[in-house]
Amino acid sequence: xxxxxxxxxxxxxxxxxxxxxxxxxxxxxxxxxxxxxxxxxxxxxxxxxxxxxxxxxxxxxxxxxxxxxxxxxxxxxxxxxxxxxxxxxxxxxxxxxxxxxxxxxxxxxxxxxxxxxxxxxxxxxxxxxxxxxxxxxxxxxxxxxxxxxxxxxxxxxxxxxxxxxxxxxxxxxxxxxxxxxxxxxxxxxxxxxxxxxxxxxxxxxxxxxxxxxxxxxxxxxxxxxxxxxxxxxxxxxxxxxxxxxxxxxxxxxxxxxxx
Numbered sequence: 001x002x003x004x005x006x007x008x009x010x011x012x013x014x015x016x017x018x019x020x021x022x023x024x025x026x027x028x029x030x031x032x033x034x035x036x037x038x039x040x041x042x043x044x045x046x047x048x049x050x051x052x053x054x055x056x057x058x059x060x061x062x063x064x065x066x067x068x069x070x071x072x073x074x075x076x077x078x079x080x081x082x083x084x085x086x087x088x089x090x091x092x093x094x095x096x097x098x099x100x101x102x103x104x105x106x107x108x109x110x111x112x113x114x115x116x117x118x119x120x121x122x123x124x125x126x127x128x129x130x131x132x133x134x135x136x137x138x139x140x141x142x143x144x145x146x147x148x149x150x151x152x153x154x155x156x157x158x159x160x161x162x163x164x165x166x167x168x169x170x171x172x173x174x175x176x177x178x179x180x181x182x183x184x185x186x187x188x189x190x191x192x193x194x195x196x197x198x199x200x201x202x203x204x205x206x207x208x209x210x211x212x213x214x215x216x217x218x219x220x221x222x223x224x225x226x227x228x229x230x231x232x233x234x235x236x237x238x239x240x241x242x243x244x245x246x247x248x249x250x251x252x253x254x255x256x257x258x259x
Contacts, residue, residue, distance in 0.1 A: 004038055004079040006111055006133040006177040012038070013199045018211025020201050021219070024050050024067045026074040028216050033076030039201070040076055041113060041213060042068040044083040044143070049217045056142045059085045061099055068107035081111040081135050086143045089114050093126055100132050113180065115141040117167030121174040128175040136171035138164055139205065140183035153204075155188025164188060165195045172196045180213065181205045183230075204230035 012018050020039035023029040024046045032040055046067050047053035068082040088099045100112050111133035114120060124134050139154045155161045168179055178199040181189055186206030193200040193209050202209030217223040218231035221238050251257035 003077050006079065009038065009079055010177055010198055013197065013210050018199055018201060020211060020213035022046075022049075022213065022215045023071050024216075026070050029071040029074040029076050029080075032216065033074065033078050037078050038211070039213070040071060040078045040080050042071050042080070042082040042109070043113075043215065044085050045215055049215055049223060055145055056083075057086045057146060059083075061085055061088060061102065065103060065106050068103065068109050072108040079111065080109045081113050082107060082109045084112050084114045089116055089120055089123065093123065096123060097127060097130055097132075100127055101130075104132055111135050111177070113137055115143050117164075118170035121170040124171060124176060125174040134174075134176050136168075136176040136179040137182065138167045138171070138179060139181045142182075151183065153183050153185060155185035155192075161185070161188040161191060164192055168192050168196045168200070172198050181209060204228060 009018065018039065019037045020041055021032050021037050022041045022043040022045055023032055024042060029040055042064065044056040044059040044064065046063065047056045047059040051059070051063070053059070064082055064085050068080075072080055082103055084099065084103070089096060103109060103112055112127070113135040114124060115137040117138050124136065128134055140151060142151070145151060155164055164184065171179060176198060178201060179196070181192060181200050181202050183204040184192070184202070186208060189200070189202055189205040190208035199210040201211040201213050203213050214231055215223070218227050219234045221233045221236040222241070224238075227233075248257070
């Protein structure tokens with residue numbers, strides 16, 4: 001199977017659902033790729049799921065480079081994208097371009113995902129002009145949760161829906177190859193998906209998007225504590241982890257391991 005590219009991904013819109021998953025390490029990336037997922041995203045959700053932060057805000061560029069490089073060492077056949085972390089998209093063009101350049105060159109990813117709507121379209125266009133593929137991100141933008149005051153669903157009013165459609169069209173015009181649509185009203189998500197010619201990958205945005213993305217620890221049942229209601233658990237790996245550790249401890253204490 002040839003490696004998926006941003007060009008071939010765009011052609012999947014309307015033809016088959018796109019499967020995306022987050023991964024933060026080589027082992028998870030390898031298994032996800034072997035399972036045939038289309039996109040592996042090194043999300044700044046690594047801060048919540050793996051690093052113990054309450055939000056994605058503390059995640060730095062160094063952290064994203066570290067985890068993204070680990071994922072690409074698995075040589076997945078999926079398209080690999082990485083999140084641009086908190087506030088990086090809102091610096092001047094020179095620093096923004098330098099941050100994106102560093103992520104591409106140091107990690108070997110295929111694309112950068114950037115949170116932001118129409119206000120970032122000019123910056124997105126300039127980054128793409130430099131040869132860096134961009135995956136847009138609209139709806140709920142977790143990097144802005146401190147300003148929002150809470151996690152909330154978007155597109156619940158006609159005005160919000162029209163604003164999201166305007167964001168989607170602006171980012172498409174800027175050259176984004178796809179958009180992530182997070183925590184958005186299902187009917188609004190349908191209208192947004194129909195309004196643009198690039199794939200819309202949903203998370204908590206219902207069944208009408210062109211594809212879906214979930215956080216790997218959530219779908220594997222590894223996330224302790226709160227898990228979003230839209231994050232279906234497809235496995236209970238936590239139970240296997242606990243049992244494996246318990247069996248190991250018992251074998252050592254019972255002097256059955258090592259033989």
